[in-house]
Amino acid sequence: MTKIVILTGAGISAESGLGTFRDEGGLWSQHKIENVATPDGFSRDPGLVHRFYSARRQQAAQAVPNAAHAALARLERDWPGDVVIVTQNVDGLHEAAGAHRVLHMHGTLSGALCANCQHRWTAPPEMTPDTTCPACGARTARPDVVWFGELPYHMDEILTHLEEADIFVSIGTSGQVYPAASFVQEARMQGAETIELNLEPSEISDAFTQRHYGPASEVVPQWVARLLPDPA
The missing domain is CATH 3.30.1600.10 (SIR2/SIRT2 'Small Domain')
Incomplete structure (x- = not known):
């Protein structure tokens, strides 16, 4: 899977x-x-x-979740394999949209x-x-x-997921904050396909094998639609 x-x-x-x-x-x-x-x-x-x-x-x-949060919740629900969301956000909107496997590396x-x-x-x-x-x-x-200068939460678990990833996707990140900015390299070392979905190219966009740019509410549902058939 x-x-x-x-x-x-x-x-x-x-x-x-x-x-x-x-x-x-x-x-x-x-x-x-x-x-x-x-x-x-x-x-x-x-x-x-x-x-x-x-x-x-x-x-x-x-705040209420937007179409991007909803698309990821659908992907988690309907994808036949494993889907894990690692978020730098502290807002809880992934869970509000219906996602369950969410790791909050910066707390809530x-x-x-x-x-x-x-x-x-x-x-x-x-x-x-x-x-x-x-x-x-x-x-x-x-x-x-988690404030600047403090260690993010769940790092051991996150690194294990990156080692196991077949596809790594970065959504809505600047590529300027570490250790999250290094995740694409960790995933690539394990042979994962790497995809950037962003409003504009990030600082590390060259590290990705696929890049799609535009508002998250557009590019994320479009990407999920390519992976999953239309819902009944």
Whole structure:
């Protein structure tokens, strides 16, 4: 059976109203990354970081999956082989569209993590420096997201999937953030067919054997349609 491993980035959720790092006028454009997405930034001003992620959490809660998310959920459901989605996104839209085999390498906005005891729980809509851990009671709650300088989640499992992939697809990524940008090389070393589906060529587009460009809501359903017959 042919195994498909899919990496998704911010570009797949852009048409659902969730901005990328590089969008003008969005939440990210209002802050320096080092202030809101690093452990040092959280240490310096936890209130700012909590306000930023509370705003992102509320924005994501209002977003709905687009045609690209729906197409991948259909692929997971109907493909006769194995389909695994590895996402850099923290918005939960893959699951909202019906996907089940999703590895969140950068965590999720819906999660909270205790920096003291490592307990995890569902984050409330708003968190503050006074938010306490329900397990140990410490005021050390933080968003359960991976910041710059921290190790992504599930890396051993992801690398195993890349070693087993027959097809590796990168969707909506810039190719600038590692280790995700190295996944195409890992898959190619194992002989996988590699495909880039993106709005425009990424920094690593030359590493792919196939490249298709356009809005995710168009190119992803078109690619899935080539793999699967029309639904009944």
